[in-house]
Amino acid sequence: MADSQQFDATIFPPSISPLHVTLRELIQQMGISPDALVVVDQAGSIVMVNEQAATLFGYSSEELRKQRLEMLLPEHLHEIHTTHREHYFAEPRTRAMGAGLQLFGRHKNGTEIPVDISLRPVLLDDELVVIGAIRDMSEQYRAELERMQQAEQIRLQAELIELSHDAILIRDSVSRVIFWNKGAEELYGWSSQEALGRITNSLLKTRFPTSLAEVDAHLERDGRWEGELTHTRRDGSLVVVESRQMLVCDVQGHRTAILEINRDITERRHLEQAMQAVHAQAVARLDFLQQIMDALPGSIYLVYGSDARLLLANRAAASLWGAIWHIDQPMLEFLATNGIKIFDAQGHPLTPKYFATLRAVQEGETVLHHQETIRRPNGSSLPVLVNAVVLNSSRWENLVREEVESTTQYAPHESITLVVHQDVSALKEAEYLKDEFIGVAAHELRNPLAVLKGYAEMLVFQTARGKGPKLAAWQSEALEEIDEATSRLDKLTEDLLDVTRLQAGRLVLSREPTDLVALTRRMVTQRQMTTKQHVFSLDTEHTSLVVDVDRVRIEQVLTNLLSNAIKYSPQGGPIELTLREEVEPHATLLSIRDRGIGIPFAQQARIFGRFVRAENARTSEITGTGLGLYLSRELVERHGGRLWFESTEGEGSTFFMTLPLA
Numbered sequence: 264m265a266d267s268q269q270f271d272a273t274i275f276p277p278s279i280s281p282l283h284v285t286l287r288e289l290i291q292q293m294g295i296s297p298d299a300l301v302v303v304d305q306a307g308s309i310v311m312v313n314e315q316a317a318t319l320f321g322y323s324s325e326e327l328r329k330q331r332l333e334m335l336l337p338e339h340l341h342e343i344h345t346t347h348r349e350h351y352f353a354e355p356r357t358r359a360m361g362a363g364l365q366l367f368g369r370h371k372n373g374t375e376i377p378v379d380i381s382l383r384p385v386l387l388d389d390e391l392v393v394i395g396a397i398r399d400m401s402e403q404y405r406a407e408l409e410r411m412q413q414a415e416q417i418r419l420q421a422e423l424i425e426l427s428h429d430a431i432l433i434r435d436s437v438s439r440v441i442f443w444n445k446g447a448e449e450l451y452g453w454s455s456q457e458a459l460g461r462i463t464n465s466l467l468k469t470r471f472p473t474s475l476a477e478v479d480a481h482l483e484r485d486g487r488w489e490g491e492l493t494h495t496r497r498d499g500s501l502v503v504v505e506s507r508q509m510l511v512c513d514v515q516g517h518r519t520a521i522l523e524i525n526r527d528i529t530e531r532r533h534l535e536q537a538m539q540a541v542h543a544q545a546v547a548r549l550d551f552l553q554q555i556m557d558a559l560p561g562s563i564y565l566v567y568g569s570d571a572r573l574l575l576a577n578r579a580a581a582s583l584w585g586a587i588w589h590i591d592q593p594m595l596e597f598l599a600t601n602g603i604k605i606f607d608a609q610g611h612p613l614t615p616k617y618f619a620t621l622r623a624v625q626e627g628e629t630v631l632h633h634q635e636t637i638r639r640p641n642g643s644s645l646p647v648l649v650n651a652v653v654l655n656s657s658r659w660e661n662l663v664r665e666e667v668e669s670t671t672q673y674a675p676h677e678s679i680t681l682v683v684h685q686d687v688s689a690l691k692e693a694e695y696l697k698d699e700f701i702g703v704a705a706h707e708l709r710n711p712l713a714v715l716k717g718y719a720e721m722l723v724f725q726t727a728r729g730k731g732p733k734l735a736a737w738q739s740e741a742l743e744e745i746d747e748a749t750s751r752l753d754k755l756t757e758d759l760l761d762v763t764r765l766q767a768g769r770l771v772l773s774r775e776p777t778d779l780v781a782l783t784r785r786m787v788t789q790r791q792m793t794t795k796q797h798v799f800s801l802d803t804e805h806t807s808l809v810v811d812v813d814r815v816r817i818e819q820v821l822t823n824l825l826s827n828a829i830k831y832s833p834q835g836g837p838i839e840l841t842l843r844e845e846v847e848p849h850a851t852l853l854s855i856r857d858r859g860i861g862i863p864f865a866q867q868a869r870i871f872g873r874f875v876r877a878e879n880a881r882t883s884e885i886t887g888t889g890l891g892l893y894l895s896r897e898l899v900e901r902h903g904g905r906l907w908f909e910s911t912e913g914e915g916s917t918f919f920m921t922l923p924l925a
């Protein structure tokens with residue numbers, strides 16, 4: 264009876280006679296129907312169901328009989344269904360239920376089953392009943408849901424295409440535009456309407472990297488092409504695009520369309536070109552710099568990192584060392600592999616940590632005019648003055664970095680140090696001759712000076728003892744002047760002789776354990792007696808610090824430093840000394856601070872040189888020879904110590920001296 268042919272086109276309302284069936288016939292029909300069938304009477308009670316219906320809803324046929332039809336419907340439909348059912352019985356006819364609507368039944372376990380229901384009224388033994396044929400539509404429902412989801416996805420994708428900033432276009436087999444997204448409208452200036460049907464390459468005046476034919480051949484061969492194109496916009500301006508194209512073919516392999524996505528890279532190209540120009544400029548400047556460096560007679564190079572690895576060197580650098588220092592090679596490794604040695608000004612082997620270059624890279628110290636002697640692989644020696652400066656001007660570094668980062672192992676955080684070596688062999692030669700002369704002159708001066716000093720002292724002494732006539736006041740003054748002048752001359756000749764002794768390596772130290780605290784105190788007391796304008800103070804927490812030194816020589820150094828502190832602070836003021844113990848290296852550190860005229864910055868680098876005096880000392884007419892500091896530093900260094908200073912012109916100077924502790 265689910266077969267619609269058997270029920271014929273029986274039409275209600277009652278003007279047309281309905282189909283009559285007997286219970287037997289009905290039971291038989293229900294048994295063979297493939298559909299789930301439910302027979303309901305006018306009161307809405309289930310008269311009978313077939314097996315399919317019972318299975319569909321998860322009940323047994325028995326369970327359903329005489330139950331209300333609504334138990335097979337979702338709860339929320341019960342009420343409305345009752346009304347519908349009543350209307351239906353008032354005017355029964357064969358029809359599909361809920362045309363155009365998705366109907367749902369309710370399974371015993373509560374889940375909803377999408378169904379399709381057609382209704383047919385029949386007279387069962389003269390009682391009007393309705394047979395509902397119910398078809399499980401779960402599969403179709405799921406398929407429909409999927410279709411709807413796909414449609415939604417396609418709609419979203421289409422929107423996405425419109426949303427893209429890239430120009431997306433589709434052209435047909437003869438290159439006519441058949442799709443033109445918003446991105447294309449924005450990029451090129453033609454609306455979709457204007458672009459559709461136009462031949463793309465003539466619309467956009469496409470310029471190809473090679474030729475259209477080549478791009479086409481590539482597309483044909485690989486199915487896709489990627490590259491840069493130049494297009495002309497509607498307003499005539501040019502735009503560089505990164506284009507991706509894909510060929511679409513039908514089943515026979517005929518080209519049906521080409522998908523094209525074009526991304527505007529004009530800005531990126533401009534930036535790249537600008538960067539290339541900057542890079543080219545940097546390279547040119549560096550090249551220029553290299554040329555200047557190569558043209559200079561002195562050796563100039565740049566090192567980086569705490570082990571002074573070579574970054575850049577001029578031509579003279581190679582001949583300086585007499586060996587090739589390879590880029591990225593650490594300094595000590597280079598020296599060791601080539602058997603190169605470095606000595607100090609006195610010819611003693613220099614400990615690496617005192618190399619000017621290593622002091623600069625490791626301590627960040629600016630080392631100026633440091634005397635070193637290089638013993639090259641072939642045994643020849645070269646006296647040099649080394650200047651090593653850590654570069655911290657970012658412009659300098661950027662210029663160098665640009666280039667070196669690509670060619671060396673240099674890492675951006677490492678500092679770069681500029682090292683300049685000046686060959687001073689000619690100067691050394693001249694100096695040697697000068698020292699020779701000074702030595703001879705000082706030596707020759709010594710004897711007549713001793714005679715002069717002896718007689719002057721004898722005159723003063725004997726007259727004081729009443730021998731000979733009493734001297735007039737002016738004669739006594741003249742004698743004192745002679746005595747003072749000869750003392751100064753004597754000191755000068757002694758200093759000059761010390762210079763020549765030092766130069767010739769003839770200065771011998773006779774060391775003995777000496778308490779530096781006591782020595783300093785004594786020197787301070789002595790000096791304090793010579794001045795009322797200055798106030799000396801010594802700050803130390805030590806009662807004794809014993810150093811192994813030549814006491815006379817260290818006294819000479821202290822005398823010189825203390826006299827300078829007095830001499831170069833003509834307005835007087837405090838002269839403060841501190842003396843303490845240093846741990847690394849284990850040494851005494853003495854500082855002497857004055858508030859005098861200071862040393863002008865421009866002359867600081869050379870102040871330890873021989874006969875060197877600062878400009879302000881000369882103009883203040885303070886007498887001096889410029890030998891004291893030279894001798895002092897030499898003497899301190901001979902003892903294994905160091906002597907240096909900090910000074911600001913017009914504010915004062917502080918001299919520092921270390922001496923190693925046993």
Ligand code: ADP
Pocket residue numbers: 823827828831832857859860861862870875876877878880881886887888889890891892893915916
């Ligand atoms: P001299 O004092 O005989 O000129 P030195 O070798 O002792 O020679 O000193 C060299 C120069 O260093 C001095 O001429 C002076 O310009 C400068 N100098 C040394 N000590 C001081 C100081 N304490 N304050 C200012 N300048 C100083």
